[in-house]
Amino acid sequence: MKYITAVRLIFLNSSLKLNELITYFLLLSTLYILFIAFKKYYLPKILGRLGEYYVARTLKRLNKKDYVVYNNIYLRNNGNTSQIDHLVLSIYGIFVIETKNYKGWIFGNDRSKYWTQILYKKKYKIYNPVIQNWTHVNFLKRISFELKNSNYFPIIVFAGNAKLKKIVSSVPVIYKRKLIRTIKRNKEVHITHEQLAKIDRTIKQSLISGKVIKKEHIKNVKRNIKRKKAKRRGxxxxxxxxxxxxxxxxxxxxxxxxxxxxxxxxxxxxxx
Known part of the structure; x- marks a missing residue:
């Protein structure tokens, strides 16, 4: 009888340990899945927002009389939408700024569809930010006559710890610390303050906001990509x-x- 009781106790303890191991395994598996999801879907968005925040803070140094700054805006025109990281209207022209927050080494050519990011000896493809920014410029030109005939200065800003290597581009691809210097390099006045105010009103009229806008914008982007591919083929x-x-x-x-x-x-x- 004592022998049977001892066997039962051993079996019970073994079952408890097995249950504990299964619980630990399930817990670790869940944490691992959450970590992968966070790293793949949420971390890039967080880093992107941080990069935009740093650039927005830098742009506050511009003179408010000659420059009007917009950060992370959505615009709508004729049923199409566009999301622009930073838009600077000025008497010197319109600066359309695309912000990237990456690590590692970045290689790219403005004629290539994709650029290369090398991180911990691994290569990753990233969409050409120059091409991405040109779509914003072309969108702005279609909004009004004044915007169509304005002088545009696209700029790509890397706000993270990335090292720019062998970048070939007619559009400035710079670090955040050089942003103000790059903007102020353009000293020729192209429009009056009255014209600047009119362009500013046009932008305000095209601004959209709300929770649904992001989903609408993503749908429009996918539709436009298909349309452009079909258009370029023919x-x-x-x-x-x-x-x-x-x-x-x-x-x-x-x-x-x-x-x-x-x-x-x-x-x-x-x-x-």
């Missing part, structure tokens, strides 16, 4: 660099197609 007059229009021009060596966004975009194509 239209040879689309600039492969920025998505603008290629127009016929005459140069020293004859006729050629040049981008309508020249001189910022210097993409050319031979006329067949």
């Amino acid at each position: 239209d040879s007059n689309i600039c492969p660099k920025c998505g603008g229009k290629l127009v016929i021009k005459q140069g020293r060596y004859g006729w050629f197609q040049g981008c309508s966004n020249y001189p910022i975009c210097k993409s050319t194509k031979n006329v067949k």
